[in-house]
Amino acid sequence: MPDTQPQSPGSRDEPGPAPPRDERGLSGIKALEHMARQVSAYNRSLIEASLDPLVTIGPDGTITDVNAATEQATGRPRQQLIGTDFADYFTEPDRARQGYQQVFREGAVRDYALEIRRSDGHITPVLYNAAVYRDEAGQVVGVFAAARDISERKRAERARQESETAFRLLADSVPQLVWMCRPDGLNIYFNQRWVEYTGLTLEECYGRGWDTPFHPEDKQPAWDAWNRAVATGGDYRIECRLRAADGCYRWFLIKGVPLRDSRGAILKWFGTCTDIDDLKRAEQEVRSLNTELEQRVSERTAAVQRQAALIAAINAAQSEFISSASGRISFDSVLEKLLRLTDSEYGFIDELLCTPDGQMVLSARAITNIAWNDASRKMYDQFINGTLNFTNLKSLYGAVMTSGKPVIANDAPNDPRRTGVPPGHPALRAFLGLPLISSAKEFVGVIGLANRPGGYGEEIITYLEPLVVACANLFAAIRSDDRRKKAERDLRLANEMLDLRVEERTRELAGANRALAASNADLEQFAYVASHDLQEPLRMISSYVELLAQRYQGHLDEKADKFIHYIVDGATRMQTLINDLLTFSRVTTRAKPFTLTSAEAALADVLTNLGRTIAEKEATVTHDPLPDVMADPSQFEQVLQNLIGNGLKFCQQKPRVHVRAERRGGEWVFAVRDNGIGIAPEHVGRLFVIFQRLHTRADYPGTGIGLAVCKKVVERHGGRIWVESQPGQGSTFFFTIPACGDTTP
Numbered sequence: 166m167p168d169t170q171p172q173s174p175g176s177r178d179e180p181g182p183a184p185p186r187d188e189r190g191l192s193g194i195k196a197l198e199h200m201a202r203q204v205s206a207y208n209r210s211l212i213e214a215s216l217d218p219l220v221t222i223g224p225d226g227t228i229t230d231v232n233a234a235t236e237q238a239t240g241r242p243r244q245q246l247i248g249t250d251f252a253d254y255f256t257e258p259d260r261a262r263q264g265y266q267q268v269f270r271e272g273a274v275r276d277y278a279l280e281i282r283r284s285d286g287h288i289t290p291v292l293y294n295a296a297v298y299r300d301e302a303g304q305v306v307g308v309f310a311a312a313r314d315i316s317e318r319k320r321a322e323r324a325r326q327e328s329e330t331a332f333r334l335l336a337d338s339v340p341q342l343v344w345m346c347r348p349d350g351l352n353i354y355f356n357q358r359w360v361e362y363t364g365l366t367l368e369e370c371y372g373r374g375w376d377t378p379f380h381p382e383d384k385q386p387a388w389d390a391w392n393r394a395v396a397t398g399g400d401y402r403i404e405c406r407l408r409a410a411d412g413c414y415r416w417f418l419i420k421g422v423p424l425r426d427s428r429g430a431i432l433k434w435f436g437t438c439t440d441i442d443d444l445k446r447a448e449q450e451v452r453s454l455n456t457e458l459e460q461r462v463s464e465r466t467a468a469v470q471r472q473a474a475l476i477a478a479i480n481a482a483q484s485e486f487i488s489s490a491s492g493r494i495s496f497d498s499v500l501e502k503l504l505r506l507t508d509s510e511y512g513f514i515d516e517l518l519c520t521p522d523g524q525m526v527l528s529a530r531a532i533t534n535i536a537w538n539d540a541s542r543k544m545y546d547q548f549i550n551g552t553l554n555f556t557n558l559k560s561l562y563g564a565v566m567t568s569g570k571p572v573i574a575n576d577a578p579n580d581p582r583r584t585g586v587p588p589g590h591p592a593l594r595a596f597l598g599l600p601l602i603s604s605a606k607e608f609v610g611v612i613g614l615a616n617r618p619g620g621y622g623e624e625i626i627t628y629l630e631p632l633v634v635a636c637a638n639l640f641a642a643i644r645s646d647d648r649r650k651k652a653e654r655d656l657r658l659a660n661e662m663l664d665l666r667v668e669e670r671t672r673e674l675a676g677a678n679r680a681l682a683a684s685n686a687d688l689e690q691f692a693y694v695a696s697h698d699l700q701e702p703l704r705m706i707s708s709y710v711e712l713l714a715q716r717y718q719g720h721l722d723e724k725a726d727k728f729i730h731y732i733v734d735g736a737t738r739m740q741t742l743i744n745d746l747l748t749f750s751r752v753t754t755r756a757k758p759f760t761l762t763s764a765e766a767a768l769a770d771v772l773t774n775l776g777r778t779i780a781e782k783e784a785t786v787t788h789d790p791l792p793d794v795m796a797d798p799s800q801f802e803q804v805l806q807n808l809i810g811n812g813l814k815f816c817q818q819k820p821r822v823h824v825r826a827e828r829r830g831g832e833w834v835f836a837v838r839d840n841g842i843g844i845a846p847e848h849v850g851r852l853f854v855i856f857q858r859l860h861t862r863a864d865y866p867g868t869g870i871g872l873a874v875c876k877k878v879v880e881r882h883g884g885r886i887w888v889e890s891q892p893g894q895g896s897t898f899f900f901t902i903p904a905c906g907d908t909t910p
């Protein structure tokens with residue numbers, strides 16, 4: 166063994182290399198030895214102070230020296246170690262051997278990894294740094310190897326690996342794309358899903374390649390958001406489209422949060438990309454639905470408003486018509502509303518009339534005032550005067566007149582039906598003509614509208630229909646109102662004519678009446694005078710005939726007796742006739758003013774007068790309570806007497822007569838009922854005419870004047886007289902007398 170070889174384990178008290186043997190004096194030697202011992206002790210303590218296991222190895226691979234840390238790491242005392250093979254204390258002896266051989270060969274090794282196996286089996290991972298050391302001659306005498314326990318580092322590394330594995334597992338198990346990047350934005354990790362989704366290799370994405378799958382429009386915003394997050398240290402968040410492997414883009418919500426160390430410095434960014442495409446599309450769908458809905462709502466609102474405007478226009482026109490006293494309305498406001506509702510520039514509302522020779526003509530009822538020069542002003546003046554008429558059937562409005570259908574001409578200048586406009590009239594670009602047809606299908610007029618921007622369509626016709634019908638109905642109403650008024654006027658005229666005729670006739674009648682009255686008066690006068698004056702000679706005839714009868718009855722022959730009898734009879738009849746005629750004429754000539762007359766008292770007098778007849782005929786005359794009336798008392802009595810007398814006379818059994826009175830409205834209705842022979846219906850009309858009799862004198866005596874007197878008296882009192890009867894059923898004579906006040910029976 167060379168001198169330079171380290172001390173055996175047994176020379177621990179004298180550590181370090183032995184001093185060289187020298188022949189120069191003992192003291193010098195001793196001094197040198199002392200110095201060497203000091204150096205050795207110093208070296209020894211340095212070695213022992215190291216916490217790392219240190220070992221020296223001889224060229225044959227045996228251990229020549231160890232420190233306490235080596236004893237600890239191997240679990241063996243120094244004495245056991247020195248002289249044994251260095252390779253024996255490692256889990257991989259060959260590798261350990263190769264290691265020190267490499268040192269001898271190359272002079273040094275760095276961080277040579279080995280595992281020391283302790284006597285109790287514990288393994289310590291270490292990194293060896295070793296170098297050869299040489300003697301003074303430069304000869305390699307051994308290897309000095311220092312081990313660094315890397316158990317902690319290994320554990321940390323393992324823990325890191327485990328955590329990374331866990332993270333990757335986790336990152337690959339979530340549905341999102343997961344990424345990780347450095348604080349400077351360079352990407353260092355993407356999960357499997359990212360790879361699968363983008364179809365890109367990790368190499369293409371690492372570093373700054375992360376924005377490769379971003380939609381071109383989203384790249385800049387993504388970088389901006391990233392720079393903002395870096396600048397503020399806040400979260401990174403953005404919605405972007407990422408291209409999938411198939412080239413399609415889907416929307417993702419990309420989020421990143423910084424991972425900080427204990428001092429708050431950002432170590433890494435972790436992030437996820439969550440597929441929100443469905444959500445986004447749903448959102449877009451909802452948004453577009455909302456937009457559509459809003460549009461529809463606003464369209465509907467506009468439609469409702471248009472309808473409301475239309476209804477308001479209709480109401481306004483109708484209420485103007487209803488409230489106008491004349492039944493006429495100005496269609497100006499209707500036209501104005503029509504223009505506004507259709508965005509038209511100008512227009513007209515005309516009434517369709519027919520000339521006496523059957524020509525159709527439109528008569529303007531409302532027209533936009535387009536008068537700005539003389540010609541158009543003249544036309545408008547015609548309208549104001551009510552004489553503006555249109556008759557040309559070969560025109561756009563004429564097409565409406567002849568067809569009774571709407572006419573649209575959205576290219577009016579080129580329309581063959583166009584007739585041109587008068588000078589000063591604004592150009593016609595688009596035209597809509599609407600027939601005014603009432604609910605009763607009466608074609609009453611035409612509406613013309615012009616120059617709606619974009620022209621007219623079917624929808625406008627449909628929209629305007631209610632207003633057009635209302636307008637037509639107004640025309641029809643005005644017409645029928647006119648017709649009614651005309652009928653009223655005609656009726657009034659006819660009535661006036663009639664009144665005139667009646668007046669004329671009344672005048673004629675009055676004249677005739679006056680003449681008649683005069684002649685009646687004359688007649689009555691004549692009847693009176695005649696009957697009065699006839700009485701005297703008649704009385705003389707009667708007296709002398711009576712004398713003749715008394716003296717010569719039975720003295721002359723039989724015939725003479727008969728003749729005398731005839732004369733007496735004739736004279737008596739004439740007497741009766743004259744008396745009756747006098748009574749008749751006295752109804753007017755001896756008329757007395759009306760006084761309050763008791764019908765009961767009058768009846769009592771009558772019963773006295775007829776007492777004999779009643780007794781003879783064994784008749785019964787009864788009565789209900791009778792009222793007081795305003796009457797000529799004797800005439801009233803006369804009427805009762807005539808009627809009761811007839812009741813007693815025209816009877817073939819014991820007569821029963823009943824008198825009653827009944828209040829009806831403003832008059833008293835008296836009734837005289839008998840149980841007599843009755844009267845056939847066909848005769849009742851003529852009974853009240855003077856001299857009219859239904860029987861011969863042989864059957865029933867009489868002159869036929871009684872009922873005529875009754876009629877005359879009743880009529881003088883303002884009443885009527887009539888009879889209700891059936892042959893063999895008795896008769897009831899009725900007559901009325903106006904009631905006076907509250908006079909009751």
Ligand code: ADP
Pocket residue numbers: 807811812813815839841842843844852857858859860866867868869870871872873896
């Ligand atoms: P007179 O009684 O003198 O004939 P009146 O004028 O009183 O004349 O009557 C006219 C006629 O009316 C009578 O002749 C008789 O035929 C008929 N007449 C009148 N009163 C009655 C009666 N109560 N019942 C049936 N016939 C009557």
